[in-house]
Amino acid sequence: MIVVGGSAAAIAAKTATTTIPIVFTGSLDPVKLGLVASLRRPGGNITGVTRLAHALAVKQLELLQELVPKTTVIAVLVNPDNPSTESDLRDLQDAARALKVRIHILRANGEREIDTGIAMLVQQQAGAMLVGNDVLFANRREKIVAAAAHNAIPAAYSFREFIEAGGLMSYGASATESYRQVGIYTGRILKGTKPTDLPVQQVTKVELVINLKTAKALGITFPLPLLGRADEVIE
Numbered sequence: 001m002i003v004v005g006g007s008a009a010a011i012a013a014k015t016a017t018t019t020i021p022i023v024f025t026g027s028l029d030p031v032k033l034g035l036v037a038s039l040r041r042p043g044g045n046i047t048g049v050t051r052l053a054h055a056l057a058v059k060q061l062e063l064l065q066e067l068v069p070k071t072t073v074i075a076v077l078v079n080p081d082n083p084s085t086e087s088d089l090r091d092l093q094d095a096a097r098a099l100k101v102r103i104h105i106l107r108a109n110g111e112r113e114i115d116t117g118i119a120m121l122v123q124q125q126a127g128a129m130l131v132g133n134d135v136l137f138a139n140r141r142e143k144i145v146a147a148a149a150h151n152a153i154p155a156a157y158s159f160r161e162f163i164e165a166g167g168l169m170s171y172g173a174s175a176t177e178s179y180r181q182v183g184i185y186t187g188r189i190l191k192g193t194k195p196t197d198l199p200v201q202q203v204t205k206v207e208l209v210i211n212l213k214t215a216k217a218l219g220i221t222f223p224l225p226l227l228g229r230a231d232e233v234i235e
Contacts, residue, residue: 003182003187006135007083010035014046015074024048025182027133027158027173030200033083039200041112042097047195048183051173051203056158057133058095059089064128065209066226067169071127073102075153077144078132080107088132104129114140118147126153133158133172141165145199152218160209163234168214171201200231207231 001021004013014035024035025048029136036042039050048195076092078085089105098101102110104124106117121129129148131137136157137144145167148155148181157163158172181201189195201227211234 001186003186004133007033008081009135010048011083012070014044018045020045021195022046022048023182023189023195025050025178026135032197033235034089036200037226039202042200043196045195047185047198047200049177049178049185049201049203051175056172056206057130060156060158061092061095061103062099062131063171063226064130065101065167067156067220068128068154071101073104073124073126075104075117075124075129076107076109077106077114077121077129077137078199079109079134079136081109082132082134085132092130099139108135111140114144115147118151119150121153121220122210123235128177129153129155131155131157131162138162141167143207149214149217152192154218155218160207160232163211163214166211166214166218168212168218170209171206172213173206177205178203210234 002013003023004010006026007028013022022045028050030036030050033048092103104126106120108114108117131144141162142165145162145165154168157167157170159175160170163170186199208230209232210230
């Protein structure tokens with residue numbers, strides 16, 4: 001069988017085989033991407049676990065604007081190769097207009113582009129940054145968090161792992177829970193259950209994690225209502 005993480009890998013695996021069982025995980029809409037017929041009845045040789053974190057991008061932008069309300073420009077770091085990127089950007093543009101802020105899109109699909117994007121962020125005088133939900137960025141979280149700190153940019157992320165690496169704030173579903181469920185599905189398939197008989201699971205628990213040590217280094221004070229909504233505060 002094949003276990004994959006992320007939209008691009010899931011699409012590649014489905015394209016490669018119609019017989020080998022596939023279990024995916026990631027922040028993706030599997031129906032919208034054509035991976036499964038429906039969440040309840042996936043069909044074919046593929047099933048998995050989705051965090052649907054892309055649907056949370058607008059909420060992340062709102063939280064960031066609440067934290068730094070005087071900011072008029074917020075940079076958004078995205079991977080143009082991610083199948084969900086353009087849909088996310090349309091939603092973010094609509095939300096930005098409602099919040100009366102301007103978003104500056106930074107597209108990066110590799111190490112060099114991340115460096116260039118962050119340099120442009122400084123040139124554009126963005127007051128904050130939203131890091132898109134993508135495996136590329138998650139795998140380079142220490143680098144991105146360090147760059148945000150070096151340039152004194154408040155940044156919001158999708159995963160708590162960024163906050164554990166020194167990031168400021170994250171809002172998203174638990175990656176740990178999704179991988180636990182992937183392990184369960186993998187075991188069941190290896191014991192003979194067909195993927196088509198396993199509904200796509202959705203991780204619905206969403207966590208707001210705040211790093212007060214990073215906030216202090218940036219000279220930022222979290223509003224009490226926002227601090228009170230946090231599921232975890234790292235001091």
